[in-house]
Amino acid sequence: MSDPIRQPDSGNATISQEDAVRLVELLAQTSTYEGDHLAKKRFLLDGLCRLVDATQWSWAINVFDEDCKPHHAGALQGGFSLEQAECLATCVNHPATHRVFAPTYQRIFTQPEPLTIRMEDHAGAAEWEKSEASALAAAAGIGTFVSSICAVEDHGSSTVTLFRPYGEPPFTDRQRDMLHIIIRGVPWLHTAGWPEDARVHQIAELPTSHMVLLTLLVKGYSRQDIADVRLLSINTVNTYTQRIFKMFGVRSQPELMRCFLEGQPEPANDGTDSS
Template structure:
């Protein structure tokens, strides 16, 4: 690539190299590496908040389904508002061009909001008030297909009043995210997450809250529904994944076994 023809500067490329080298050599879990990587990109492109998730269903004409694995820059209330915006049916309709680009290219794609949906379409959408309530305006979405398993889905967000992301910032995010193919591949959740699309939308919304450790009273408060209703949804989620607790649910989505405590071998007869 000729730097004279690119919105990315030589200084940007040096930062990209540094970030990729740091991630490759750092110790820690996959969650640690994702959080570190996303924080570095966020700082470099001047973003307010971000998510890294997995999409077992991302097809044009169908409501996308997401499991958010890591988030940054969101308090619990704003997280709930983000999830309500994401689960809105018209959000799914507006993001169809991203899914189409994934299918057409079969490769990692990164798009500014204006490349996914026009400002006029977004501002007239019934989903727009939900995004505004989450204080999200400009965004970058990046998605990577994982053959036969779904897609990683990554979002960078700025407040409604902030200036739009630039082509340069989207390019930087794309370069870094495509440079860690191993992290996308290694961080795919357990295959049981492919059952998530079978859940009703409100259950999916609450599921994402549960996997991030939210308690029932907080979920009820932020979603504006009764604790009784939340409990009913959680019972449905537990039955769907054949678990009996929030800890088992998290373990089942990550490990597939549904057990949060390993069983110790029973002691034999004492002499």
């Protein structure tokens, strides 16, 4: 029986020779793709989705408070509508999500390497499927997922997740291993763009309603769009936005986005050079 959680030193990957060729091609294309680390990250994750039959992806920044409770700010995503992006931001900051996935997040701080795990392989998967957070995701058409989770700094983590629509079958061992191999080939997928600004750690102080708004602002959605999808008045959204700006010491949405998205670029050797 295969290990449900992949780690970089685990062997016996389930991929075929054809899979390996396609992964190498994707890595090579990414290494020559013109653009900054954010553009390369989007290109790589779009390509990986095609290889493993995923329809959506996200890269999230997680900061842990003193009780090891994660606070998620989704930095990048692909394939989500505004409604789905709002739902995902709500779900990942839901108490049920914190409770169910806490053992996995605690585990990453006991080892230096990333974990690659499918939704069904989390210890609390059965509880998650019965939770309000899971029901919210299902209502928005967001289904099963596979994630790579990597500890960054002392109290943070990066999570790269691929999704399928609700009702689609789980990712296979083979598809999980393909994500795992990509992470090994381009470790900057987790670390490139990680915010260097210490103010980012303040997300642990935000209430859930503000966390969802922060995530949507960082993704570039307008205040009016956010008001519409959150069923809030524009005045309420403006008030919350100004509180967020004040907390992070910024004066505009573009400045807030730079605070979260302009981090350390990927190294010159992106992992595809075998020399």
